[in-house]
Amino acid sequence: MAPCASNQNSKRHVSGEKETERSVCQWSRKRRSHRRPMPWFGMDIGGTLCKLVYFEPKDITRDELDSEIEILRNIRKYLTKHSAYGKTGHRDMHLQLDNVPLRGRRGTLHFIRFPTCEMGNFLALAKSKGMATLVTTVSATGGGAYKFENDFRKEVNLKLAKFDEFDSLISGIQYIDTHNPNECYYWANPTEMEKCSKSSYDFSNPYPFLLVNIGSGVSILAVYGPNNYKRVTGTSIGGGTFLGLCCLLTGCNTFEEAIELAAGGDNTNVDKLVRDIYGGDYERFGLPGDLVASSFSAVCSFGQMNSREKRSKVSREDLARATLVTITNNIGSIARMCALQEHIDRVVFIGNFLRVNPISMKMLAYAMDYWSNGTMKALFLEHEGYFGAVGCLLRFNGHD
Ligand SMILES: Nc1ncnc2c1ncn2[C@@H]1O[C@H](COP(=O)(O)OP(=O)(O)O)[C@@H](O)[C@H]1O
Numbered sequence: 001m002a003p004c005a006s007n008q009n010s011k012r013h014v015s016g017e018k019e020t021e022r023s024v025c026q027w028s029r030k031r032r033s034h035r036r037p038m039p040w041f042g043m044d045i046g047g048t049l050c051k052l053v054y055f056e057p058k059d060i061t062r063d064e065l066d067s068e069i070e071i072l073r074n075i076r077k078y079l080t081k082h083s084a085y086g087k088t089g090h091r092d093m094h095l096q097l098d099n100v101p102l103r104g105r106r107g108t109l110h111f112i113r114f115p116t117c118e119m120g121n122f123l124a125l126a127k128s129k130g131m132a133t134l135v136t137t138v139s140a141t142g143g144g145a146y147k148f149e150n151d152f153r154k155e156v157n158l159k160l161a162k163f164d165e166f167d168s169l170i171s172g173i174q175y176i177d178t179h180n181p182n183e184c185y186y187w188a189n190p191t192e193m194e195k196c197s198k199s200s201y202d203f204s205n206p207y208p209f210l211l212v213n214i215g216s217g218v219s220i221l222a223v224y225g226p227n228n229y230k231r232v233t234g235t236s237i238g239g240g241t242f243l244g245l246c247c248l249l250t251g252c253n254t255f256e257e258a259i260e261l262a263a264g265g266d267n268t269n270v271d272k273l274v275r276d277i278y279g280g281d282y283e284r285f286g287l288p289g290d291l292v293a294s295s296f297s298a299v300c301s302f303g304q305m306n307s308r309e310k311r312s313k314v315s316r317e318d319l320a321r322a323t324l325v326t327i328t329n330n331i332g333s334i335a336r337m338c339a340l341q342e343h344i345d346r347v348v349f350i351g352n353f354l355r356v357n358p359i360s361m362k363m364l365a366y367a368m369d370y371w372s373n374g375t376m377k378a379l380f381l382e383h384e385g386y387f388g389a390v391g392c393l394l395r396f397n398g399h400d
């Protein structure tokens, strides 16, 4: 965790720019499509993954189609016909949003991701598709919008219009939730694993909410209104930590593999539980016996004759599960304390750490519910890692 939230962090942020003070709806109304040439992209270049959102216009007139230059048509075809790009790019087809309005146009939003470390290959591919011959600007957010700005200009002749990642996250959430009725959900009956199931949540009155973005690291924002939020705190122990530790401990190579291993493992072979220390519950302070008392410590009780034997029985699956449980519990605990401090009872968890990861979502749902005696609710959003990219796509007015 950051040693101390800086003044900048703890000050409530109200954007000074006139344009960013307006709501997303006003944004879409005021912008005229002709002011910004196609193609329309929004990019969130994060510490681990680059998220690319592409708007495919579906209301193209005959005249427009006839005058559309070939490169533009080919880019559109290439992006929309494939679901894999090179070795590491993926289009999340299940997230595609059809018939959505954007800056006076109607079309489909496509959601594409690739590892940020592949940026060199991405730029080479973009160049090979003719992007360098289009004089255009791409909206970008995330740390990589700054880090890679020169590479974009040099390699593909693209200017980046840079937007703040948290401003973008919040407007992206607002827009997607408005246009996708099934965006927000929660896990019903989180304290009973057999009954725990995904249920739709009406998030049309969202404020205030706590936003926990679990990316490479974790940022926690208290959001009071469309343009009124503050960054409460953050922690460096996030999705990147899970993946890094899991790879080191189990020899796995991908996030998907790490999650699959964790699904087949048992963290109680690795962690020390309250009952391992108390012989049962620690009733006075409400700590149940099956609560993890100390992560990873069942295998390293120095002095205990059997610790070596215990270690030899631990599987890769157990290690992956214990890593997932440790990181998730830590994030849940910090999120809960922030929610208490801010007097907010709805906690929205987003970020690609939650991708294909129901174990962590259910744990977070359980933790919020159990430790708040049912007064706090954990919420989740289907487009978990893509809000920054959507938000910056919405914010670009075509003049930067
Ligand atoms: N295909 C993937 N490759 C790498 N990490 C992934 C993948 N899918 C999910 N993740 C998880 O998502 C995290 C990155 O989340 P993301 O929200 O994209 O953050 P960032 O903006 O920092 O890249 C990784 O640290 C990892 O835990």
Ligand SMILES: CC(C)(COP(=O)(O)O)[C@@H](O)C(=O)NCCC(=O)O
Residues within 6 Å of the ligand: 001, 002, 045, 046, 047, 048, 142, 143, 214, 215, 216, 217, 218, 219, 233, 234, 235, 236
């Ligand atoms: C620096 C970041 C905002 C970058 O975002 P990310 O690429 O991790 O999504 C994030 O990693 C973060 O908030 N880290 C925690 C820093 C801290 O408060 O300790």
